Amino acid sequence: MSETQLFVKPPLLKTFLQALFQQTGMPVDDAAYSAQALVTTNLWGIDSHGVLRTPIYVQRLRTGAVNPRPNMRITGNDRALQLMDGDNGLGFVVGRAAMEQAINLARRFSIGAVGVVDSNHFGAAGLYARLAADQEMIGIVLTNVRPNMVAPGGSRPISGNNPLAIGAPTYGEFPFVLDISMSNAAGGKILLARQKGEKIPFDWATDRHGRPTDDPHEGFAGFLLPVGGHKGLGLSYAIDLLCGLLTGGAFQHDLRSMYAQPDDPSLTGHFMLVINPQAFLSKEALRQRLSDFYGTIHASPMWDRDQKMMIPGELEHQTAVERGRSGIPLSQSLVAELRTLGQDVGIEAPF
C-alpha cells in the first residue's frame, strides 16, 4: 500500500490505452470508447475495475480469445425485449451497443430490455447505467460471472457475485448511479485486510472448504459470501436467470473467468433494462420531484459527523472532479506493466 504512485492525466492515459486497443485490430471508435471507459472508472475511484485490468483485456484481444471486430447482431424478437449476440467482442463494446439498443426500445415502448449472449467482462456495470441516465432514462444493468460465492453452509461456489447497477437522472451535476455486487465484500477488501494484517468479519469470506473464517489469508484463498446471506444469494440466482438462462446463453459453471481461463471466450451474458421516466411525467415535474427526493436525502441529519449523507454516484462524482485535476494515481508496478504492454508492439507510453 505504501508503493509510490504516479499521477497520470486522464487524456494521456486514454490516448495510450486507445492505441493499445487499436493495435489489436479494434475499430477506432470501439477502441476509443473502451479506453475512455477504463479511464472513467478510475476517475470515479473504482480502481479495481479500471486501468488495472488493461493487461488482461489486451492480452485476450491479441491472442484472439476476445474478438476485436465483433459482428454484433440482434437475433431475438423485435418487440420490447430483444436478444443480442455479442460475437465474443470486448465487453465494453458489446455492453455499450446493448444499452444503446435498450434505450431505443424504451423510447418506442416506454420500457425495453436487451438480453446479451456471447460477451465478455464489461468492466464496471455503472458505466452502462450511466449511459441510460445521461439520456434521461432509468437504466438497470445486470451481468453474470462464473460462480465465486458459496451459500452459507456450502463447500463449493454455487453462484457468481453477479453485479447490478442502476442509473437514474438527477438533472443536477451528476446522475444517480448505484453499482453493487452480490458478495458482502469485494476480493480487493480482503486483500487489503491481508496486507494490513487485520482480521476480516466472518460474513465476508470462507476458507477453501467453505467454512467460516476471519483470517484474511484463508479468506482470500477461499470463496466470497453473499451480501445478506440468502438475500444476496437469491438475487445472484435471479441475475444469472436473466443474463444467462433466459437468453439461451451460458450460466453457472459454464461461464468462464478471464483470469482462470484467459484463452477462452468468457461466454458472459448481460441484461440491460431501460425505463423512460417521461412516460408518465413531464420533464419539469420529474426535475422537481427528483430535486425533492435527493434534497431530502442530503438534508437528513447525521449523528456521526465523519459521515456525510450522499446519494449513489455522488462520491464517484467528487472523486472524478478531484482526479480530473490531480491526475489518476497509478502504482509504479502498474505503470511498468502498461509500458511493457506498449513496448511489445512499439507503442510508447506518454507517461
Add this chain to the structure above:
Amino acid sequence: MSETQLFVKPPLLKTFLQALFQQTGMPVDDAAYSAQALVTTNLWGIDSHGVLRTPIYVQRLRTGAVNPRPNMRITGNDRALQLMDGDNGLGFVVGRAAMEQAINLARRFSIGAVGVVDSNHFGAAGLYARLAADQEMIGIVLTNVRPNMVAPGGSRPISGNNPLAIGAPTYGEFPFVLDISMSNAAGGKILLARQKGEKIPFDWATDRHGRPTDDPHEGFAGFLLPVGGHKGLGLSYAIDLLCGLLTGGAFQHDLRSMYAQPDDPSLTGHFMLVINPQAFLSKEALRQRLSDFYGTIHASPMWDRDQKMMIPGELEHQTAVERGRSGIPLSQSLVAELRTLGQDVGIEAPF
C-alpha cells in the same frame, strides 16, 4: 413464544376471513382473493405477513381509510409501461390487478410493467411474483413503505425497507420465489431476540438516535439498518424511485404507515415488471435449462449437514405441504382477536 397454539384448517380460516372482508363492502371475488392471500402467506410460513394482519386491514376497511370497492383505472400510456390508479383499494386487490395487467403487457410486448399509485399495504410481495410464475412468466414486484431505515451514521429514517420479490417458473412442483426486504433483519426478529433475552448483531438496528446497538429493547424502539449498508440502502432508494417518484405517486416521508396512521390512506406505490421467458426459447428448451439450473443448486455439496441447499421458494413450498396437513398455527391471542373481530359484526368464527 410458549403461548399455546391452535391449528386451524386453511379452508375454515379462508371462509372466515372472506366473510369479514365481504362484510366491509368488498365484492365477493376481491374478498375471496384477499382472504386466500393471507392464508397462503401463513401456509408458506411467512406468519409476519399473514392472518396476523387481518385486524388492521379490516379496521381500515370498516372506517373507510381503505376503499372496499375501488374503481381501479389504467391512467398512463398504452405501451409496454402503464400506470394504474388503485383508488385507495386494499393492496391485495390492487396488487393482483396490476400484476395481471403486467402479465398481459408481457404477452403483447415480451416485457411489460405497471406502475401503481394510491394503493395500500399488499402483504407479502411474493404473492404477486408467484402470480407471474404461475403463468410461466418472470415477475419482479416492488413496493415502497414509509422510511423505517437509517443510513449508517444517520440519526433519522431516510428510506423504507422496500421489499422486492422475484418469481420464475421451474416447471416443477413449485416456482422460484425470492421475497426479501432491504433491511438486514425484520422487526420480528428483533422482537424475538428481546423475548429470548438475546443480544442482536450491531448491523441489525440502531437506537432511537440512530446509534449502533446490540440491545434488542433499544433496537426495537429504534430503526432498522439496511442489508449490506450502502447496497441495501441504494436499492431501497431505487425501489422508491420506481414505485413512488416515477409514477407521480407518494415517496419517502409522504407515504403513510397503516399502523402509525391507521385512518389515512397509505398512498403506497407498487411496480410490477414481467418478462416472458418464451420470447427467446421454446418451452421445452426452457424446461430443460431450468431443470439444469436448479439441479446444479440442489447437487451443490454442503459441509454443514444441518443446512440443505434449497432454491428460493422451496422452504415455503415444504411448509405449505406440512401446514396443509396439520393446519395453520395461530396463537391464542390472535384467535381471540379474530373472534372478536367477527363478533363485532355478527360473524362467528368456525374455530
